[in-house]
Amino acid sequence: MENLRVNLDESDIPTHWYNVVADMPNPPLPPLGPDGNPVSPEQMLQIFPETILAQEMSGERWIAIPEEVRAAYQLWRPSPLCRARRLEQFLGTPAKIFYKYEGVSPTGSHKPNSAVPQAYLNKIAGIHRLTTETGAGQWGSSLAFAGQMFGIAVRIYMVKISYQQKPYRRSMMQTWGAEVFASPTNMTEAGRGILAAHPDSQGSLGIAISEAVEEAASRADTKYALGSVLNHVLLHQTVIGQEAKKQMDKIGEYPDMIFAPFGGGCNFAGIAFPFFADNAAGGRKGKTVRLVAVEPTSCPTLTRGEYTYDYGDASGYTPLMKMYTLGHDFMPPGIHAGGLRYHGASPLVSQLLHEGLIEAVAVPQRATFEAGVQFARTEGIIPAPESNHAIRACIDEALRCKASGEAKTLLFNLSGHGYFDMSAYDRYFAGELEDFDYPREAVAASLARLPKVGAA
Numbered sequence: 131m132e133n134l135r136v137n138l139d140e141s142d143i144p145t146h147w148y149n150v151v152a153d154m155p156n157p158p159l160p161p162l163g164p165d166g167n168p169v170s171p172e173q174m175l176q177i178f179p180e181t182i183l184a185q186e187m188s189g190e191r192w193i194a195i196p197e198e199v200r201a202a203y204q205l206w207r208p209s210p211l212c213r214a215r216r217l218e219q220f221l222g223t224p225a226k227i228f229y230k231y232e233g234v235s236p237t238g239s240h241k242p243n244s245a246v247p248q249a250y251l252n253k254i255a256g257i258h259r260l261t262t263e264t265g266a267g268q269w270g271s272s273l274a275f276a277g278q279m280f281g282i283a284v285r286i287y288m289v290k291i292s293y294q295q296k297p298y299r300r301s302m303m304q305t306w307g308a309e310v311f312a313s314p315t316n317m318t319e320a321g322r323g324i325l326a327a328h329p330d331s332q333g334s335l336g337i338a339i340s341e342a343v344e345e346a347a348s349r350a351d352t353k354y355a356l357g358s359v360l361n362h363v364l365l366h367q368t369v370i371g372q373e374a375k376k377q378m379d380k381i382g383e384y385p386d387m388i389f390a391p392f393g394g395g396c397n398f399a400g401i402a403f404p405f406f407a408d409n410a411a412g413g414r415k416g417k418t419v420r421l422v423a424v425e426p427t428s429c430p431t432l433t434r435g436e437y438t439y440d441y442g443d444a445s446g447y448t449p450l451m452k453m454y455t456l457g458h459d460f461m462p463p464g465i466h467a468g469g470l471r472y473h474g475a476s477p478l479v480s481q482l483l484h485e486g487l488i489e490a491v492a493v494p495q496r497a498t499f500e501a502g503v504q505f506a507r508t509e510g511i512i513p514a515p516e517s518n519h520a521i522r523a524c525i526d527e528a529l530r531c532k533a534s535g536e537a538k539t540l541l542f543n544l545s546g547h548g549y550f551d552m553s554a555y556d557r558y559f560a561g562e563l564e565d566f567d568y569p570r571e572a573v574a575a576s577l578a579r580l581p582k583v584g585a586a
C-alpha cells in the first residue's frame with residue numbers, strides 16, 4: 131500500500147522559528163510615523179509588549195520557541211503532509227500534488243501557530259488582557275483559545291459581515307471565554323465615525339483593527355494582538371514550512387511550486403519562507419522553488435495594489451508600512467473568504483514580491499469554490515473558502531502539467547477546514563455566489579487618499 135500521509139513525531143515540532151529577514155537581499159524598510167520618521171520602540175510599546183516587539187524587530191535567522199509554546203503546539207502539531215492522489219487521478223495530471231493540512235488545530239486553521247506564542251509572550255510580559263480583530267473568525271477563535279491556555283482575557287472586534295455569515299464562529303470564541311462584538315461598534319471613536327458616515331457598513335478588517343488598536347492604546351491594562359501582516363506573526367507561522375520540508379525529505383520529494391492563500395500573508399509566509407531559505411542559499415536538489423501567493427480578484431492587493439507607505443487600519447492609528455495596498459479605506463466586496471478581505475499586505479511579503487523573489491496571482495470567487503468542491507469530493511476534507519484560493523491555483527497548474535506532460539511536484543497549504551463555512555457552500559450550490567470584478571474605481575478613489583508621508 132502506498133503511503134499517502136507523512137507524519138512526524140511530536141519531538142519533531144520545530145525548536146526555532148525561522149526569520150526570513152536574515153536571508154533577504156535588502157533590509158526591510160522601517161514602519162514610519164505620519165511625520166515620515168521611523169516609529170520609536172516607545173510608540174510601539176503602547177500596544178505591544180517588549181517580548182513581541184523584540185521579535186518584530188529582530189534580524190536573527192533563528193529564534194528559539196519557548197518550551198511552554200512547544201508544549202501547547204503538541205495539542206495538534208506536527209500537522210500532516212498528505213499526497214492528494216485521488217485529486218491527481220481525477221484531474222488526470224502527471225503532477226504530484228501534496229498539501230500541508232493546518233485544519234487539524236483546535237480552531238481549524240493555521241492561526242493558533244501565532245495566537246499561542248502571542249498569548250504566551252504577553253503573559254510573561256505581565257499582560258492579562260488583549261484586544262484583536264477577526265475577519266473570517268479564524269484568528270479570533272484562535273486568540274480566544276490561546277487566551278484560555280495562558281489565563282488572558284480577550285475582546286474581539288469581528289467584521290460585521292462575518293459576524294452575520296458565521297454565527298458559530300462567534301459561539302466558538304465565546305466557548306473559549308472571549309467577548310465578541312460586531313464591528314463597526316459604537317464603543318470606539320473609530321467605529322462611531324464609520325457608522326456616522328456609513329450606517330449600513332458591513333465592516334472590514336481595516337476598521338476592526340482600528341477599533342481594537344484604539345481600545346488597547348487607551349487602556350493601561352490592555353495590549354493588542356494582530357493575526358497576520360506583522361513580522362512576528364509571519365515568524366511564528368514558519369513551523370508550517372519547516373515541518374513540510376522535513377516531511378518531503380522523508381519521502382525524497384521536493385516541491386517545484388508552493389501555493390498558499392493570501393490575506394495578510396502569514397500562512398503564505400509560514401509555508402513558503404523556510405523554502406525561500408533554500409532559494410536564498412542557491413536552491414536545493416538542483417531546484418529553485420516557485421512561491422505563489424493566491425488572492426481574490428475582488429481584493430487584489432498584490433496583483434493590482436500600489437507598493438507604497440500606507441496605514442494598516444482604516445482610521446490611520448497604526449504606523450505607516452511599506453506594502454502593497456489598495457488604500458487603507460478601500461472597502462472590499464462581501465466575499466465569503468472573509469480572511470482575504472484586507473486592503474494591505476505583509477511588508478516582508480510585499481518587499482519579496484517587489485524584488486521578484488516570489489509570485490502572486492488572483493482568482494475569482496466561483497472558481498475557488500469549484501476547486502474546493504473538487505477537493506472535497508476527491509480528498510474528503512471540506513476546505514475553508516480562503517484555502518480554496520490555493521487549491522484553485524494548484525489545480526490550474528496541475529492542468530497545465532496535464533497539457534504539457536510535465537510531472538511537477540506541487541505543494542499547497544490547506545490553511546483551514548470549512549466546517550463553519552457551509553452557508554457559503556450553500557450559496558455556491560444555489561448559484562448565488564458572484565464573481566466581483568476588480569473594483570477599479572473604488573481602488574482608485576481609495577488610493578487617491580493615500581497618506582502623504584512627511585506632510586504631517
Ligand SMILES: Cc1ncc(COP(=O)(O)O)c(C=O)c1O
Binds near residue numbers: 357516545
Ligand atoms: C483559513 C484561512 N486561510 C488563510 C487566511 C489568510 O490569512 P493570512 O494571509 O494572514 O494567512 C485566513 C485568514 O483569516 C484563514 O482564516
